[in-house]
Amino acid sequence: MKLFLFSLVLVATCASFAPKSCSLTVQVYGFGDNTGKSFVGLYRTSDAWPEIKKQYIGKVVNITNKTASISFDQLPPGTYAVAVFHDKNNNGILDKNMLGIPLERYGFSNNARETFSAPSFNSASIDLSSDKAIGIYIK
Numbered sequence: 480m481k482l483f484l485f486s487l488v489l490v491a492t493c494a495s496f497a498p499k500s501c502s503l504t505v506q507v508y509g510f511g512d513n514t515g516k517s518f519v520g521l522y523r524t525s526d527a528w529p530e531i532k533k534q535y536i537g538k539v540v541n542i543t544n545k546t547a548s549i550s551f552d553q554l555p556p557g558t559y560a561v562a563v564f565h566d567k568n569n570n571g572i573l574d575k576n577m578l579g580i581p582l583e584r585y586g587f588s589n590n591a592r593e594t595f596s597a598p599s600f601n602s603a604s605i606d607l608s609s610d611k612a613i614g615i616y617i618k
Contacts, residue, residue: 500553502610507547507563508616509584513569516540517547522560525600529562529587531573539566560603561588563615586617 507517520534527533540547542565564585566575574582588605592597605613 499556501556501607503513503551503554503559503605503607503614504610504612505549505551505561505563505588506612506614507549507586507617508545508614509586510542510547510565511584513542513545515542515565515569516562517542517549517571518566518571519547519549520562521551521554522562522600523557528560528600528603529597534562535559538601554607556608557590557606558592558604559607560600560605561615562597562603563587563617565617584617586615588613588615590616 503521505519507519510517517540518531519540520529520531522528523535526559527535533538535599536551538549538551540549547563562585564581565583566572567583568574573585576582586592587598587603589603591603605611
């Protein structure tokens with residue numbers, strides 16, 4: 480009987496320390512107009528960063544008043560990074576010129592930016608241990 484009570488207390492104690500889920504709200508600014516859609520990718524590892532279709536969760540949202548708002552709910556606590564682009568012509572890809580330079584606006588969490596490539600996962604990463612809201616400015 481004592482072993483059963485001890486086990487029950489241990490399970491209840493462990494359950495109270497289990498990590499809760501978190502939400503991340505992303506507000507995107509800098510759209511030139513309301514045409515097209517905003518593609519938003521949430522990444523958990525640098526292995527997939529920032530490749531389209533390799534994100535942990537991807538969302539496509541409408542643009543209203545030259546901004547977009549996206550919520551990711553019930554996320555496990557951890558390190559994440561966000562990449563976003565304005566699919567102005569609704570073709571589902573980030574259009575680039577012949578040199579590989581993006582023709583549509585884009586941005587990353589922490590407003591991380593590099594001159595000739597995407598920023599590293601570490602420079603765009605955010606720690607999510609509780610609910611959080613961030614802003615990203617695309618250009």
